Amino acid sequence: MTGQMQRIPELDYALEDGWTLPAGWYSDERVLVLECERIFARAWHYAGPLEWVADPGCFFAAQVSHVPMAVVRGADGALRAFVNVCRHRGHLVVAGAGCRSTLQCPYHAWTYDLDGSLRKAPRSEREPGFDPDGLSLLPVSVGTWGPFVFVNPDPEAAPLEHALGELPAIVAESGLDVDTLRFHSHHEWPIASNWKVALENYLECYHCPTAHPGFSKLIDVSPDNYLLRVHETFSSQIGPVRPSVLAGNGKAAAYTPHGPVEQSQYHFVFPATTMNIAPGIANVSLERWVADGPKQTVETTDYYFGPDSSPDEIAELMAWDNQVGEEDVSLVESVQRGLDSGAVPQGRLMRESEQLIADFQRRVHDALLA
Ligand code: FES
Ligand SMILES: [Fe+2]
Known part of the structure; x- marks a missing residue:
């Protein structure tokens, strides 16, 4: 393994200066082997x-x-x-x-x-x-x-509570009692991209105004109102519902949220678990992102809903969510093709709007090269 590690080159341009991980790290089998050993095998x-x-x-x-x-x-x-x-x-x-x-x-x-x-x-x-x-x-x-x-996978791992940190408290404060939720359905989405490409897309909403018109009609994605937070063991995005939707003027929105959840929340527990909470009825979708080869990922999603949710409410929320998911798959598969070309060896992050990606890449980098 040491020999493999030595063959993974250091970065030409530093992450601290806003540059991304090298394009080659998104297709190299040796990188994935190291990620399995040093990241996935030690994480919740x-x-x-x-x-x-x-x-x-x-x-x-x-x-x-x-x-x-x-x-x-x-x-x-x-x-x-x-x-x-x-x-x-x-x-x-x-x-x-x-x-x-x-x-x-x-x-x-x-x-x-x-x-x-x-x-x-x-x-x-x-x-x-x-x-x-x-x-x-x-x-x-x-x-x-x-x-x-x-x-x-680590039988000696520190308890789950360490990895979740304040996340359960943040979710509880948002009005959602997770203990009321019941499992609804299980879905698997194959994605032709490296697992990091898929998760980096998850970690920013800079692309939402251009790529997710349906999402952006319901959620205020402006940088002053859509909050990004890096916590010690996880990161969060909190998106408020547009006031026009709540006032009943948001006719174009896919649905009008009614219920205990006031804001959309997207939480990421490093390295490969995400938790989505849509505004409205009591709901959670939990995802595990599984690297199935250097350029293939399976996004495994379990939906949960509160017992009071009607089939119609569940269907409209899932349709809205699935629309976003399909748009995202198209985005990340395009990014993978671009990275595979090697034409742009390191990209340039937007350090405010993409700060959660910067944190993610720092963790990956440190795990592989520190
Ligand atoms: S019984 Fe399990 S592999 Fe043979
Ligand atoms: Fe997206």
């Missing part, structure tokens, strides 16, 4: 809904960067998470979500207890010295916030 990631693992024996599988994970509710009621890779020859042990009394690998039927220990391996009695005690599923860290499950 949103995994899925707690209600999927409410009862003993219930589980769900979640791909977290390069590591397949399984979240499992034990017979003893404890919530655990494991690397979802069989200790025999590597088949994924569980897929999707469900409830079982054991976890059985579908390849050769090695069977694990819900606590990850290997209970049975066919023909192991014919195998001298076979020691099931050393062949448990590999444990990882798991934590919860309200109805959301997070995992960290």
Whole structure:
């Protein structure tokens, strides 16, 4: 790994002077290998809904960067998470979500207890010295916030609360009680771009006036009113609803927000979890951005809504959100093509409007090169 690191060049122009990470960092397999080892493997990631693992024996599988994970509710009621890779020859042990009394690998039927220990391996009695005690599923860290499950591939990770910092308090102060939310639906969006291109697009609304007309009719995206904040472990964008929409004059807006949430919020928990809250009804969409190769990302989104939300309210909010999502995919795939050309080795950030990108790139840079 050291050899690979040495081959990643230092920057020609410094991040502190407003320059971006080098274009080559967005397509280089060696960079992604380092990112997996130094960033993703040590971080908390949103995994899925707690209600999927409410009862003993219930589980769900979640791909977290390069590591397949399984979240499992034990017979003893404890919530655990494991690397979802069989200790025999590597088949994924569980897929999707469900409830079982054991976890059985579908390849050769090695069977694990819900606590990850290997209970049975066919023909192991014919195998001298076979020691099931050393062949448990590999444990990882798991934590919860309200109805959301997070995992960290590092079994020795500091608790989730450290990574979330003041985020739960900020969300609660905004009028949203996350404990009232119920899982609604799961979506996966493949994007032909490096994971950093996709997240950098998420981290600024400088593009909103030009690229998201529907979004910008509802949200005030002017730099004086759309707030950007870098916190110690996360960053936030807070966008107020245009007063004309609230006054009933915003006819062109996709919907008129009614409900407990007054402002749109977009929170980013480094390195690859985002939390979107739209104005109006009680709602959250939580996303995990999975690098599926240097130039491919899967944006995995779970929508949650409050129990009082009507199907029509949910549908109009999701239509508005999906419109923005489609516009964003087109933007980031274009950026990837531009970066791949190598014609512009380092871009120039707008240091006010793109300060969350600067913070993100600093963290990536320091993790890879410090
Ligand atoms: S790989 Fe799982 S039982 Fe063989
Ligand atoms: Fe966007």
